[in-house]
Amino acid sequence: MxxxxxxxxxxxxxxxxxxxxxxxxxxxxxxxxxxxxxxxxxxxxxxxxxxxxWSNYPTAMRVTHYFHSLWNSFAITSTSVVLTVLLHSMAGYALARNMHKRFFRYLYYYFFAAMFVPFPILMLPLVRQMSHLGLADRAGLIILYVVYGISQNVFLYVGYLKSIPIELEEAALVDGASRFRIFWTIMFPLMGPMNATVAILTALWAWNDFLLPLVMLSNPNWYTLPLVQYAFQSQYSTNYSLAFASYILALLPMVLFYLICQRWIVSNVTKGAIR
Incomplete structure (x- = not known):
């Protein structure tokens, strides 16, 4: 053996x-x-x-306005994560508990089918539409992150909520609790493992994304870290030492974030499977 x-x-x-x-x-x-x-x-x-x-790093931070672009990435990512968890958890809960109704069942299939549509096909129409609405800025970028991630996240939430007994909600309804109170006081805490998983995956995606900010953000003052690295590379393409120092600085926040949250996402996925 x-x-x-x-x-x-x-x-x-x-x-x-x-x-x-x-x-x-x-x-x-x-x-x-x-x-x-x-x-x-x-x-x-x-x-x-x-x-x-060691001077390569301070020089790269000064040339790329590192802390300003770091704040842009943090503001966009954190706002996207908060809105994603709140809105997608409510949408997943509504679909999971009303799958016996035709409208909600078809809506769930619609979200599921949207997962198979490649983003480059939708990119230009979405950017054009957001530009017509006057949202070709950081607010529009956050809205697109929330909207485009709803298909996958609703699919995850519905699958997780199916494993939570509906008797908990029925008991709360008998005690006179409203649906809104049931969701926030009972169901949302029970969805903690899936909330953490969705938050971590959304944070990694929004922070590292390059294509969507490239087509949405026209003002250099709004640039995120990936966009700053792109502009920096075109300017200092021959100074590899300075360029690689800038890459390490851009990579460091997400490396630290992943090292801190790694055990959380693994344990949360395991809990979701056990439930």
Whole structure:
């Protein structure tokens, strides 16, 4: 049994090791390049610098207006996450508890079908429509994040709510509670694992998104971190040390966020499966 177990686990360990190398090697190269000067970079790309150039990071922060674009990304992402969790949880609850009605059942199928529509097909019509409405700015970007994520999130909420006994709501109705009170005092706390999962996935998507802010934000003062990196790359395409320092600065907030929230999303998905 022991030899069979080692035989089964060895391929998984090899795949995990190769996958870790594929992920860590570009990270190592980016960190190494960010600490080099142009002369040392011309000699070797992979070797660790003999004397790290720490000034690359302050220079990259100053040139890219790092804290201003960081605040733009934080404001857009946090607002999108809050609105997504509140609105999509209510929509998922309404659909999950009324699937026996034809209208809600067809509406659920409509949301489900929208998951298979590629975003590039909808991008230009959506941007044109938001421009006509005068919302080609950060507010319009937040609205698009909330609207475009509703299909997947409603699908997740409906599947999760089906595992919660409806008897809890029936008991609250007998006690005289309204539907609105039942949702906020009973159901919304019970949806905590799914709320956390949706919030984390939405935060990762909105923070790292490049295409939608590119077509929506015309004012450079509204640029998020990915857009600033794009503009910075075109300006400093030959100064790789400064460019890679800027990339590390843009990547650092999401790396920290993922490291902090990793155990939460894994445990929440597990709880959702157990329920």
């Amino acid at each position: 022991g030899s069979h177990r080692r035989f089964v686990n060895m391929p998984a360990m090899v795949v995990a090791f190769v996958g870790a190398c594929v992920i860590l090697f570009p990270m190592y190269m980016a960190v190494v390049v960010s600490f080099k000067n142009p002369q040392e970079l011309a000699q070797s790309v992979l070797a660790w610098p003999s004397l790290p150039v």
